Amino acid sequence: MGINFNNYQENTKYQLRIEPYCRRFKQPLQTHHGLWRDRQGIWIQLRPMTASELGEEGWGEIAPLPSFGSENLTEALAFCHSFGGEISFKQITSIPDRFPACQFGFESALIDLQALEDPPHLTNICGLLPTGKAALDPKLPIWNQGYQTLKWKIAVAEISQELKLFQDLLSILPEGVKLRLDANGGLTEQEAHQWLQACAGQPVEFLEQPLGVSEFPAMLTLCKQYQTPLALDESIATWQQFLQVYHQGWPGIMVIKPAIFGFPSRLIDFCQTHPVDIVISSVFETAIARKMLLRLVATLPNLDRALGFGTDRWFEEGIGGWGDGEIGG
Numbered sequence: 335m336g337i338n339f340n341n342y343q344e345n346t347k348y349q350l351r352i353e354p355y356c357r358r359f360k361q362p363l364q365t366h367h368g369l370w371r372d373r374q375g376i377w378i379q380l381r382p383m384t385a386s387e388l389g390e391e392g393w394g395e396i397a398p399l400p401s402f403g404s405e406n407l408t409e410a411l412a413f414c415h416s417f418g419g420e421i422s423f424k425q426i427t428s429i430p431d432r433f434p435a436c437q438f439g440f441e442s443a444l445i446d447l448q449a450l451e452d453p454p455h456l457t458n459i460c461g462l463l464p465t466g467k468a469a470l471d472p473k474l475p476i477w478n479q480g481y482q483t484l485k486w487k488i489a490v491a492e493i494s495q496e497l498k499l500f501q502d503l504l505s506i507l508p509e510g511v512k513l514r515l516d517a518n519g520g521l522t523e524q525e526a527h528q529w530l531q532a533c534a535g536q537p538v539e540f541l542e543q544p545l546g547v548s549e550f551p552a553m554l555t556l557c558k559q560y561q562t563p564l565a566l567d568e569s570i571a572t573w574q575q576f577l578q579v580y581h582q583g584w585p586g587i588m589v590i591k592p593a594i595f596g597f598p599s600r601l602i603d604f605c606q607t608h609p610v611d612i613v614i615s616s617v618f619e620t621a622i623a624r625k626m627l628l629r630l631v632a633t634l635p636n637l638d639r640a641l642g643f644g645t646d647r648w649f650e651e652g653i654g655g656w657g658d659g660e661i662g663g
């Protein structure tokens with residue numbers, strides 16, 4: 335199923351409401367990009383201005399991530415305000431590629447207006463461990479929430495120290511659980527070799543973005559040298575980068591963050607016509623964007639890998655798309 339907007343909707347103008355938000359994490363997240371304490375973004379609401387078959391209102395969320403190449407919050411907010419409280423279907427489908435988070439937010443709101451059924455709840459989620467030694471605390475709730483896949487950020491401390499922590503982590507990893515290691519582009523080539531050697535024979539699903547965006551050829555080489563699969567994230571954060579990497583024949587996994595990837599309809603069209611091994615991942619968006627992500631998950635073919643939605647449990651209140659129950663099964 336692609337996304338078809340009916341003619342009725344194409345001729346519609348919408349009243350636009352803009353609501354910036356800020357949500358704090360329970361604890362900051364340490365990554366190679368730095369320390370992250372809260373999530374700021376914009377909720378938007380569209381209301382058709384003429385009588386229509388559509389719902390009365392549609393919600394979308396703009397959750398920029400400038401460190402991955404999207405517009406920043408100030409740019410997104412100025413863009414939203416430039417419409418003076420009214421926007422047309424044509425204006426939405428013409429949002430330029432330099433506003434990928436806005437493309438996602440506005441098209442999500444159009445899709446929400448079609449009043450489709452609520453997307454299904456999910457179970458195959460990858461949990462997000464705290465960074466560093468904190469992951470080793472056996473009292474962390476995450477160890478008892480039924481996750482079959484857990485992500486751990488690396489490239490934040492000195493490598494020999496991290497490799498030692500990795501061994502400790504492996505020793506407490508429950509039977510059958512797999513790890514995803516995310517370096518956020520922070521390793522040197524030599525360190526990437528050290529990590530991939532340490533991963534041999536271990537329950538590691540993949541190593542994500544070992545090297546920086548400019549080092550694509552080196553990652554292509556690494557892919558061929560080790561059993562542990564590699565995944566690209568920062569390298570394919572924008573649509574243009576994604577297409578380039580795809581056409582250069584990347585044989586590994588691709589982590590897609592729909593909230594910063596532009597129009598959801600474009601992603602659906604691409605995945606329905608090209609075989610790709612993708613992981614859908616969160617950017618700490620809230621429940622409104624999450625609803626669109628769940629709709630995507632229900633629509634995209636061949637999504638066999640756990641979803642990178644473990645970010646929900648980092649917020650103060652439950653905003654997840656699957657209630658407060660246990661995950662897994």
Ligand SMILES: O=C(O)CCC(=O)c1ccccc1C(=O)O
Nearest residue numbers: 460462485615616617618642643
């Ligand atoms: O993908 C996941 O499992 C969790 C999400 C995650 O790691 C993340 C969240 C926000 C910004 C960047 C990243 C990342 O994958 O690097």
Ligand SMILES: [Mg+2]
Nearest residue numbers: 516518542567
């Ligand atoms: Mg990543």
